[in-house]
Amino acid sequence: MKTIPELRQEIDRQVDLLVRAGRQRIQLMEVCGTHTVALARGGLLDLMPKPLRLVSGPGCPVCVTDQSYMDQAVWLAQNRPDVTIATYGDMLRVPGRSGSLEEARAAGAQVQVVYAAHEAVEMARQNTKRQVVFLAVGFETTTPATALAIEQARRLNVTNFSVFTAHKLVLPAMRALLSQPDIQIDGFLCPGHVSVILGYKAYEDLARDFHRPCVVAGFDEEQILAGVAEICRQLATGQPQACSVYSPVSAQGNTVAQKILADVFHPADAPWRALGVIPGSGLELNEAYADFDTRRRIEMPPCESYELPGCRCGEVICGRCLPTDCPLFAKACTPRSPVGPCMVSSEGSCAAYYKYRWRGGKAAKL
Amino acid sequence: MCLAIPAKIEQLSGEEATVQLAGTTAQVVIALVPQAKVGDWVLVHAGYAIAVVPEDEARKTFALLAEMERLAQE
């Protein structure tokens, strides 16, 4: 592995070549909340040569979740006394029209935080009189766990467990972003742990169809800079491709996980914050598991998509603006009193910028 | 939420493993990595092991990933 100074030199050299070939600005997108945090934390954004800019993509599952889903989840908590909501902690504080899940809990609703999907199945087994609804959010890293939990529930005949899915697939969103004429994306820094499941070959079609480098990177400073250097090298040579500079990621990914996913789910259209409904970008339960689908079990009022007033999360997660461009950033909106999900979620861009960057614009190391 | 952190498998029983995770002992599901053996390092995401990783990679990134996990819990 090259050292940080060597990698910076490499990036400078490639960027220089690109500038001389006529590029004025090179904009790369990181499609992973963990990369967003790692970049801000390590002060790496300040190390990039001027024409090179990294923007966040729709990589934080909480941030991309449409408001209609949040409102339905809060509706379930508030209006169905027989329901216990089981959720990952990050969802608790996302504001909705009738408040957040945390506020619903404070008012007496049953909302329990789980760390692992199987804890929700266990919760249902322990409380057979209650309907346990698991809020299934997350990308490919998280979806196999949900699939296993559903299989487990069926095997153990747990009939009071269901899954309210908002799972998302990364690739259709990357394609949707490239089709937006006002967003410049010259290459993708692909998510490390999503790609552990997907494999880097999964990005091949996208790299070819759109002529964009798709490079999977790890999370420490060397690994991220190595990813950026590889993207710049591919741009400079004019040969974009899909590859990985993160050793746990293979070409094919985790085929066991892919099989379990396909056994339980199939792709379906899904709504994203700011991006609207993207064809084939979500997951629906297969017919054999329909009994575990909350949407089929409990009738919920239709809720509409909307943007939270004043919040620019939708633009932040599409790389249209930086968190610091939002007038509410660090003023009306802070991690203590978040206005939008990008400030709620520990992986949200706004939270990462707030923690590491906004004081004088200089990245403070921990 | 897509963060996975390295852990070392100490014991196996069926589809569960006992691992050392950030200084504590934890139970994780290993159904997604059926090839995992005692002594292997795995990447653990939300209670499920998703990949077996080489020991040097695991040790190298452990501190960073564990710290990010801690920040995420704050």
Ligand code: SF4
């Ligand atoms: S700073 Fe707050 S209000 Fe502004 S985009 Fe981020 S989360 Fe939304």
